[in-house]
Amino acid sequence: MNVTAIENFFCVIYNISFMNCTWHVDRNASGDTQYFLYWKTSRKEDFLSCQNYIKDNCGRHTGCRFQNVTIEGSSKAYFLVNESRNGQNILPYRKTIYLYEIEKLTPPLNVTVNCTGVSHSCEIQWQPPRTSRVHIGDTCFKYEIVIEKKADPEEGIKTTSKMERNITGNSYIFDSFSAKKRYSVKLRATNNHCSVSENWGEWSTPVEFGREQLTSISSYTLLLISVVAASLVLFLCIVTIYLKTVPATVLQPKDLFHDISPVNFQTENQLIKHETEEIITIIEEAA
Structure with missing residues (x-):
């Protein structure tokens, strides 16, 4: 052996x-x-x-x-x-x-960036990576986030600069935002005091934001807004066409005198007179 x-x-x-x-x-x-x-x-x-x-x-x-x-x-x-x-x-x-x-962790999912020009900050949000381990919570991960300021020849910026942070949770506030600059952000995950691999997982696809874009949202949200707007325009067009093609029906007030059936007043007077004569005759016979 x-x-x-x-x-x-x-x-x-x-x-x-x-x-x-x-x-x-x-x-x-x-x-x-x-x-x-x-x-x-x-x-x-x-x-x-x-x-x-x-x-x-x-x-x-x-x-x-x-x-x-x-x-x-x-x-x-x-x-x-x-x-x-x-x-x-x-x-x-x-x-x-x-x-x-x-296990090689997958990238964090659904990375989105929402920026406001008033506060000069951006909220970066994401969801935990998928894993082959069952029954694992969100708190089992910590993240490395890299925000990169892109080179911009128009602004005289020839190189890029990076900011790296190790954080927990599923969101991060970037408070050095300038709408005139262009940025990108990416993340990867690792273990945070759980039975998860200590090795860093794969990087997420970089998401770009900035350059006069005060709100950077996911493509899904943009698609949803476009669908709603198109549906509203289509609805208004249909209503407009309908109103033009269907004649308006104006309700006329009823003529009470016209609707009443004509009465034969001569016949009615004869009936009243006849009934009165019968009543008088009955009274005379009783006397």
Whole structure:
């Protein structure tokens, strides 16, 4: 039994649920040397073999790609690399890793900047990065924020200047704002006293603001405002066309005298006279 020849075994979790594990092999290894990776997330489980190997030019396995990886709290993962050389099994390589320690955090999400010319300040807001770990709170992250004043030949500014801060929370007030200058801001996240990777995550896409733009908002908000404005204009056009094409109906007051059915006053007088005569006749007979 010889000591395994692989070196620099390394794993990283990225894009929330993907994991790559790689290793270096002995340069003097024979052509029929091969490596097989197995892993599990609990001592009680059985090892699972790699299903998607990374290979070198000689066809030797030098890594493995995994999908749908999740992190349950501070759980460990157990890795085993078997080496087969000249038909003989070499002493396997073993390593135990806390999965949260090897995760590459995604950039903070939905970075927006809102500036006001009155206070000469900007409020920068964002949402926490996504992670493969379940049940994690916003307070588990701290951020590095970099605000850069852009070069501006028109203003005689030939170089850029940066301001860096390490902060917690999901917002930051930039109080050195000038509407005539052009700025950009980007952020990245790391652990803040939780079971999160101590390594800095990926940078967010820079967001530019300034240069007479008193309010810089997200593209989603701009799209929403445009849709509402277009809908209002369309509604007013439809109402205008409707009023022009449909004739207005004017309600006329009723003519009470005209609506009353004509009465035959001669017939009515005869009826009254007849009824009166009958009443007089009845009274005479009673006497």
